[in-house]
Amino acid sequence: MKKQKSQVLSAGMKALLSGVLVILMLGSAAAFATEVDPNYVPPPVYTSGDFSYYFNEDKTSITICDYDGDAEELVIPAELDGCPVTGIGSQAFSYVKLKSLTIPDRIRDIHWRAFEYCVVSESFTLPENVRIGGDAFSYASLPELITIPRGAQLDRCAFSYCKTGETVVVEPGAVIGERCFGYSKQLKTVFCESGSVLKEDAFEYCRTLDRVILCSDVQMDQDAFPYCGDVSYLLVAPLR
Numbered sequence: 001m002k003k004q005k006s007q008v009l010s011a012g013m014k015a016l017l018s019g020v021l022v023i024l025m026l027g028s029a030a031a032f033a034t035e036v037d038p039n040y041v042p043p044p045v046y047t048s049g050d051f052s053y054y055f056n057e058d059k060t061s062i063t064i065c066d067y068d069g070d071a072e073e074l075v076i077p078a079e080l081d082g083c084p085v086t087g088i089g090s091q092a093f094s095y096v097k098l099k100s101l102t103i104p105d106r107i108r109d110i111h112w113r114a115f116e117y118c119v120v121s122e123s124f125t126l127p128e129n130v131r132i133g134g135d136a137f138s139y140a141s142l143p144e145l146i147t148i149p150r151g152a153q154l155d156r157c158a159f160s161y162c163k164t165g166e167t168v169v170v171e172p173g174a175v176i177g178e179r180c181f182g183y184s185k186q187l188k189t190v191f192c193e194s195g196s197v198l199k200e201d202a203f204e205y206c207r208t209l210d211r212v213i214l215c216s217d218v219q220m221d222q223d224a225f226p227y228c229g230d231v232s233y234l235l236v237a238p239l240r
Helices: 006-014 013-025 029-035
Strands: 046-048 051-055 062-069 073-074 082-088 097-102 118-126 145-146 167-170 187-193 212-215 233-238
Touching: 051 082
Parallel strands: 062 082, 073 097, 097 118, 145 167, 167 187, 187 212, 212 233
Antiparallel strands: 046 051, 051 062
16 A cells, blocks of 8 residues: 655655756756746655655656665566556666666656666666666666667667676667767677667767677667777678
8 A cells, every 4th residue: 555755855856856956967047947847846755665656647657766675686566556667767776786677668767867876787677668868877887788678769878987798789679879878888799780770979988899790770870989999890681
């Protein structure tokens, strides 16, 4: 049974404070005036086990906004209190240390800095068609293989400054945004499957990168791999 959280400031204000921080970083008073509604009231926050959440605008689905557990093998729940979980809020899982992380298929949005500075040592699973916001996994330490699933949309800098494993696989239809993997450490191989899209500077300054394998129908901006050093490129036929 859901219960309204008494410490609303700790979790309920997180989305509001994160949004204000973004605007302040822009350094524009005009942007602040247009982006932040002075009458905005953060939604009520509820707890269910180790998770805190709020209702989305549709009043039926929910977004997890905080985690207070210590699991080593974490599976994000597909529902809480009978409500479908469709989002992971800003900084909800920042700094967590895990062996494995599984995000269910129902999740459609992973918000800004949701997993920043997290550590996942062994396995890491994302759902298809998910949208991953800017800096969602920035400065994270992730396992040896990272698979970006079909139809995923990665915003600017989503995995920037990561300590990744050696290989990133981009599945069909996934879109890798600008500077998405910029400055990633330890990355050696990128394999982009048919129909994937690489935006400008997607893998900029990945100094350890030495091999890129591209299916011939990959859509790639001219400078998707700038400042990566001595990289060999292999073009292969589209996978069937």
